[in-house]
Amino acid sequence: MHEAAIAQGVIDEIQRLHDEGVWSGKLVEVRLRIGKLTAVVPDYLAFCFEAMTKDTALEGVDLSWEDVPVQGLCHACGETSQFDKIGFLCLSCGSPDVEISQGRELLIDSLEVSDDH
Amino acid sequence: MTTEKTRRVGVVTNILAANDRVADENRRLFATKGLCVINLISSPGAGKTTLLEHTLPALAQRGIRAAVIVGDIATTRDADRLAVHDVPVVQICTEAFGGSCHLEASTIRMGMDQIDLDGVDLLFVENIGNLVCPAEFDLGERAKVALLSVTEGEDKPLKYPLAFQESDLGLITKIDLVPHLDFDMDALRENIETVNPKLPRIELSARRGTAMEAWLGWLEEQLAATRA
Numbered sequence: 001m002h003e004a005a006i007a008q009g010v011i012d013e014i015q016r017l018h019d020e021g022v023w024s025g026k027l028v029e030v031r032l033r034i035g036k037l038t039a040v041v042p043d044y045l046a047f048c049f050e051a052m053t054k055d056t057a058l059e060g061v062d063l064s065w066e067d068v069p070v071q072g073l074c075h076a077c078g079e080t081s082q083f084d085k086i087g088f089l090c091l092s093c094g095s096p097d098v099e100i101s102q103g104r105e106l107l108i109d110s111l112e113v114s115d116d117h
Numbered sequence: 118m119t120t121e122k123t124r125r126v127g128v129v130t131n132i133l134a135a136n137d138r139v140a141d142e143n144r145r146l147f148a149t150k151g152l153c154v155i156n157l158i159s160s161p162g163a164g165k166t167t168l169l170e171h172t173l174p175a176l177a178q179r180g181i182r183a184a185v186i187v188g189d190i191a192t193t194r195d196a197d198r199l200a201v202h203d204v205p206v207v208q209i210c211t212e213a214f215g216g217s218c219h220l221e222a223s224t225i226r227m228g229m230d231q232i233d234l235d236g237v238d239l240l241f242v243e244n245i246g247n248l249v250c251p252a253e254f255d256l257g258e259r260a261k262v263a264l265l266s267v268t269e270g271e272d273k274p275l276k277y278p279l280a281f282q283e284s285d286l287g288l289i290t291k292i293d294l295v296p297h298l299d300f301d302m303d304a305l306r307e308n309i310e311t312v313n314p315k316l317p318r319i320e321l322s323a324r325r326g327t328a329m330e331a332w333l334g335w336l337e338e339q340l341a342a343t344r345a
Contacts, residue, residue: 002218002250009132016135023126032132039249039279086278087311096314100282106132106253114123 006040006106007048011058013108027058029112032065037103042067062112070103136254139222143229143257147240153343154240155336156256158280159264160273161246164290164323166195168264168332169241171323173202175333181340182236186228187243188220195243205232211245219250222257239340248277252284260285260339263316267291271304274312281312286319286335293322 010030017023030049034042046063053059070083076095083091088098131137147154157165169185176183184205187195196208207228211217225242232240242258244251252261263284265273268291274281281287287309295302302320309316319335321328 002253005217005219005221005250005254006132009135012135013130013132017128017130022128028123037279037282039253086275089314096310098314108128108130108132110128111126112123113126 002039003041003044004048004052006045007052009106010045010049010063010108011052014058014111017108017111023111023113025113025115027061027111028114029062029064031109031112032063033068033105033107033109034065035068035070035103035105037070037100038106040106066109068103068105071101072098073101074098133254136222139226140255140257143222143225146229146234147257147259147343150234150237151344152234152237152240153336153340154242154256154258155339156242156244156251156258156261157264158244158248158251158261158284159246159266160248160269160277163246163264163266163269165243165246165264166198168288168290168323169199169243170202171326171329172241172332172336173199173204175329176239176336177202177204179333179337181238181337183239183241184232184237185241185243186220186225186232188224188245190218190245205237207231218245218247219254220244220256221254225256239336248273248280252280252282259343262286262288264288264290265305267295267298267300267302267305271301271308274305274308278312281309281316284313284316287313287316288332289318289320291322291324292320292327293325 034040042065049063071080072088073080074090074095075097077093079092081091089096090098159165173183185199186207188209189195190211193208196206199206209224209228242256261284263280319328319331321332
């Protein structure tokens with residue numbers, strides 16, 4: 001249960017991006033990309049984010065996410081496989097020489113911002 | 118609901134960027150010092166401390182100077198067990214940092230500050246007993262080692278794939294107990310291969326000294342590669 005640490009990471013990055021002038025105004029929504037091969041439960045993350053932003057400037061900001069499926073590139077045959085369960089043998093040729101190319105993402109994808117009036 | 122006009126700002130930034138930045142700084146510092154850092158990850162009770170109790174004297178005999186940063190949610194029991202081996206040991210109790218279930222790059226840096234790194238070749242990080250969260254946090258280490266004891270059952274790699282996916286070595290511990298257990302070693306090997314076919318494995322018993330040579334040899338290889 002380290003979703004609180006991840007939620008803090010989201011908050012810190014939002015702040016850093018604001019300090020660097022990447023966004024300004026009123027933040028409405030944060031969109032994440034969460035790989036299926038991360039040890040993160042998005043619902044817990046959203047719960048932590050809501051609790052940790054209460055009574056702060058980020059209170060009420062929506063957290064949404066897109067699941068990123070697990071893919072692996074086979075170094076034997078060059079094909080890319082998409083995996084929906086554990087077991088990462090190439091689905092084309094059966095080789096174990098598969099490099100996970102997608103599914104480890106823990107990213108902030110974009111911010112939805114409204115201009116303050 | 119909301120009628121205000123909004124605009125989308127694409128950012129694509131790593132959520133753990135703050136941790137990763139500190140981890141990169143740690144990595145640079147380790148490289149400058151020629152320090153080999155090994156991160157030990159397992160469930161509680163898999164034998165991390167016992168392994169170190171038998172590893173530290175063997176390394177000293179080989180002239181390798183070790184140190185340990187050991188994380189626990191509470192108590193200094195592990196540090197007390199290791200301190201008798203006359204190596205620098207720093208206990209990090211995460212209670213002070215909010216009872217966290219894992220060590221982060223910044224916690225390692227705090228631990229490092231208490232060690233004279235110039236007198237150390239090999240730094241072990243004994244992570245908090247937990248097979249889930251520690252796998253997600255880069256500490257700047259050279260290698261992650263996932264430990265799994267035979268008493269935990271054959272299906273652990275399937276239940277906690279990330280730790281085995283992210284590790285550079287799998288250690289199967291307490292193999293002296295196998296005759297007393299209803300345990301299928303072949304099934305465990307197969308499950309590890311399912312999760313990570315490329316993961317090298319050592320099956321050992323620290324208490325009996327079985328395959329400790331292989332483990333020590335692997336550590337020496339890591340140390341040599343650090344300094345290459």
